Amino acid sequence: xxxxxxxxxxxxxxxxxxxxxxxxxxxxxxxxxxxxxxxxxxxxxxxxxxxxxxxxxxxxxxxxxxxxxxxxxxxxxxxxxxxxxxxxxxxxxxxxxxxxxxxxxxxxxxxxxxxxxxxxxxxxxxxxxxxxxxxxxxxxxxxxxxxxxxxxxxxxxxxxxxxxxxxxxxxxxxxxxxxxxxxxxxxxxxxxxxxxxxxxxxxxxxxxxxxxxxxxxxxxxxxxxxxxxxxxxxxxxxxxxxxxxxxxxxxxxxxxxxxxxxxxxxxxxxxxxxxxxxxxxxxxxxxxxxxx
Numbered sequence: 001x002x003x004x005x006x007x008x009x010x011x012x013x014x015x016x017x018x019x020x021x022x023x024x025x026x027x028x029x030x031x032x033x034x035x036x037x038x039x040x041x042x043x044x045x046x047x048x049x050x051x052x053x054x055x056x057x058x059x060x061x062x063x064x065x066x067x068x069x070x071x072x073x074x075x076x077x078x079x080x081x082x083x084x085x086x087x088x089x090x091x092x093x094x095x096x097x098x099x100x101x102x103x104x105x106x107x108x109x110x111x112x113x114x115x116x117x118x119x120x121x122x123x124x125x126x127x128x129x130x131x132x133x134x135x136x137x138x139x140x141x142x143x144x145x146x147x148x149x150x151x152x153x154x155x156x157x158x159x160x161x162x163x164x165x166x167x168x169x170x171x172x173x174x175x176x177x178x179x180x181x182x183x184x185x186x187x188x189x190x191x192x193x194x195x196x197x198x199x200x201x202x203x204x205x206x207x208x209x210x211x212x213x214x215x216x217x218x219x220x221x222x223x224x225x226x227x228x229x230x231x232x233x234x235x236x237x238x239x240x241x242x243x244x245x246x247x248x249x250x251x252x253x254x255x256x257x258x259x260x261x262x263x264x265x266x267x268x269x270x271x272x273x274x275x276x277x278x279x280x281x282x283x284x285x286x287x288x289x290x291x292x
Contacts, residue, residue: 003028004035004168005219018201023208031222034191034214039165042141048210049163051124054101063207066245069128072104074276077240079105082185082286083112086154089232089288090183093153098142098170099160103129106137114154119145143169147177154178157186159284162211171227178291184229185288190236192216193283205283220287229289238280246279 001010008030016024016037024037040048054068065071082105092113097106100118102125110116119138120126126137138145143166155174164170174184189205190196191214196203205211215223221231 001037003030003033004166004213005033005223006031010037018206020201020206021209025206025208025214031219032216033219036208036212039212042144042165045141045163045165046121049120049122049125051122053210054122054125063209068125069102071242071245072102074240074242074245075104076108077276079108081237082156082158083109083114085237085286085288086156086183086185087112089185089290090154094151095154095156096147096152096177098155098157098174099163100129100135100137101125103133103135103137105156105158106135107133110135143173149176150179152177152179152182154183154185157184157188159187161186162188162205162213162215165212167213167215167223168227171223171229175227175229175291180291182291183232183288184224184291185286186220187284187286188215188220190216190283190285192218193236193281193285195281195283203283215285217285217287220285224287224289228292230292231287231289233286233288235286236280236282236284237286238278238282239284241277241279243275243277246277 002008003010006028008028010026014026014029017027017034018025025034026037027034053064056064056066093115095109095114095116097109097116097118100106100120101122103118106116106118106129117136118129119140119142121139121141123139126139129135129137155178157174161167161170178184189211196205206214217234224231
């Protein structure tokens with residue numbers, strides 16, 4: 001096994017930084033990248049992101065979403081802010097959203113004047129976006145998709161790259177399909193943020209059932225530099241969430257707590273859970289980069 005970023009081998013005797021949910025998480029001795037040691041296969045990835053990831057079943061953990069579609073207003077508020085940010089950095093044209101889910105960001109970008117396409121591994125979510133929003137969303141893995149080189153003005157990866165089983169390959173693919181000077185924007189957890197370091201293995205984004213890689217600004221900069229990108233902007237802007245979702249995610253911190261589960265269930269059943277909250281732990285980084 002070698003580091004996806006710098007190629008440093010993981011020795012058999014090297015102990016993982018953490019073991020969580022039965023998965024070993026290693027820290028590369030060469031570049032510091034954190035990653036799950038037993039990555040899923042492409043076939044397993046296609047099964048992981050079925051409907052159950054986007055809508056919690058009774059008794060399930062809190063790794064995915066309580067109800068992704070029910071939180072559409074919050075997704076759209078965050079999407080509109082991201083579209084405005086993208087408009088400040090790029091000229092409107094053809095946009096590819098990688099990890100599009102149901103397409104809420106795509107729809108907001110289309111409303112702003114972008115020509116949008118998307119791709120997601122979830123057959124249920126991509127189908128919903130096609131049927132309900134009339135969007136062009138392919139179903140499958142990004143690296144296996146047939147997009148022409150130099151054909152997009154922007155590529156977005158919102159909360160996607162941590163789910164990848166080959167980030168280097170995804171950054172290479174993004175560089176390939178972008179026009180020269182095109183913009184890549186992404187968001188992902190920041191493992192070097194204060195709350196991440198304090199939380200350790202209890203960090204709410206350290207969920208190796210679904211997240212395979214855990215980045216810092218430094219490791220992301222290195223990935224981007226090695227794939228012909230120049231970083232234009234880095235920030236931790238936060239997002240919009242329903243109270244139902246925020247309480248639900250407490251389950252990643254205390255998965256065995258009956259009190260947390262009771263609170264989660266009560267908030268989910270109460271109209272208070274629909275309240276929209278602007279929230280920021282400054283542990284999710286957004287980066288905009290330009291293809292050189």
